[in-house]
Amino acid sequence: AQKITQTQPGMFVQEKEAVTLDCTYDTSDQSYGLFWYKQPSSGEMIFLIYQGSYDEQNATEGRYSLNFQKARKSANLVISASQLGDSAMYFCAMSLTMDTGRRALTFGSGTRLQVQP
């Protein structure tokens, strides 16, 4: 079964420090994509970072980096130099191929990050 697991319902971090949000996945697909989205209280889903299963290097986007460990099936998000505006819900997601060949995202349960001044 294809599944995304986020084991941290909530995390606290001090402003300017780094924080790691955990994500593990399970799939039998060889080709898949891993995503992180940020959802502030307004509800919109903000794309942060993407890692393809065949990408050899870890993805980075500004202060965000994805620690991709394929053998462990983990795709942790690292946020460096946390800012107060980073306080939000964070979802890990995996793109998988459905029965008809279409691709859809399956989401983890999310981690609520609170950045403290």
Added chain:
Amino acid sequence: GAVVSQHPSRVICKSGTSVKIECRSLDFQATTMFWYRQFPKKSLMLMATSNEGSKATYEQGVEKDKFLINHASLTLSTLTVTSAHPEDSSFYICSASGREEQMKQYFGPGTRLTVL
């Protein structure tokens, strides 16, 4: 990045009425659009996938006759909640992907539906 809009952002309706939610890709052609539902403090659950010009594919447990999806063009998909009931109250979010980046989905801002 690609922009997806949703309208309306909030809607309150009486039980028994139908509500239409629009999802538009503003600067790219969306070959596939997805509709998700999110309950408070929960994750997103995929409801259905629609490809332009063809019928939507619904996930298990989603009522096709209740949640009508139309992907009429490469920039527009609509979700109609028919005969809405209070249990249909939720946050509905659409996303879209194009031909060039089929792996990536771009999300709309969501629609909060409240059925009285």
